[in-house]
Amino acid sequence: MKSPGEVWGSFSHDPRDATHAVLRASDADREIVRDVLTDGYSDGRLDRTEYDERSAQVLAARTLGELPPIVVDLLPELPVVVGPGSDLVLAAPADLRRMAEESWLSERRNALWSFVGPTLICWAIWVAVNWNSGLQGAFPWPLIVMAATGVHALRTVLGRREYLAAEVRRLEKKQAKAKRSTTTEIRETGQDS
Numbered sequence: 001m002k003s004p005g006e007v008w009g010s011f012s013h014d015p016r017d018a019t020h021a022v023l024r025a026s027d028a029d030r031e032i033v034r035d036v037l038t039d040g041y042s043d044g045r046l047d048r049t050e051y052d053e054r055s056a057q058v059l060a061a062r063t064l065g066e067l068p069p070i071v072v073d074l075l076p077e078l079p080v081v082v083g084p085g086s087d088l089v090l091a092a093p094a095d096l097r098r099m100a101e102e103s104w105l106s107e108r109r110n111a112l113w114s115f116v117g118p119t120l121i122c123w124a125i126w127v128a129v130n131w132n133s134g135l136q137g138a139f140p141w142p143l144i145v146m147a148a149t150g151v152h153a154l155r156t157v158l159g160r161r162e163y164l165a166a167e168v169r170r171l172e173k174k175q176a177k178a179k180r181s182t183t184t185e186i187r188e189t190g191q192d193s
Contacts, residue, residue, distance in 0.1 A: 096168050096175065
């Protein structure tokens with residue numbers, strides 16, 4: 001059985017490296033992982049069902065980043081690029097756009113609730129205080145609250161394009177930082193072994 005260093009050294013690009021994780025896996029890359037699975041099966045560390053399931057995952061893998069998690073428990077010294085932030089590290093530009101869209105939808109929802117909630121509360125107070133006077137002649141001060149919270153809500157709803165562009169830039173910077181950090185961790189782990 002090959003050591004983990006020999007296994008990962010067999011790849012043309014180390015799939016544990018976040019910068020390589022998005023590259024397409026070749027048939028040769030898949031074959032290396034299948035060899036690890038075969039060794040695990042022959043050693044009795046995998047039963048037939050596990051071997052078949054993981055073999056199917058290997059055949060379905062499109063990128064290098066999909067291969068290390070399949071054999072992480074068979075090569076315990078493997079520093080896998082999985083954990084907090086791995087979604088961002090492995091995210092494609094379309095994924096970043098989707099994340100930005102989800103963030104904007106959340107921001108829009110919060111802005112609208114920040115408008116509706118205080119507006120309803122202020123109008124309820126205004127009605128309760130002015131009910132005895134027949135609601136006439138009283139200054140409609142809740143309009144001030146509506147204007148203040150409405151400006152933010154309107155800016156959020158109408159500023160979708162600018163928000164998305166800024167959020168995608170922020171996510172790209174965060175992704176680049178996460179990739180540098182992950183690559184550094186992998187290199188440091190590789191030097192320790």
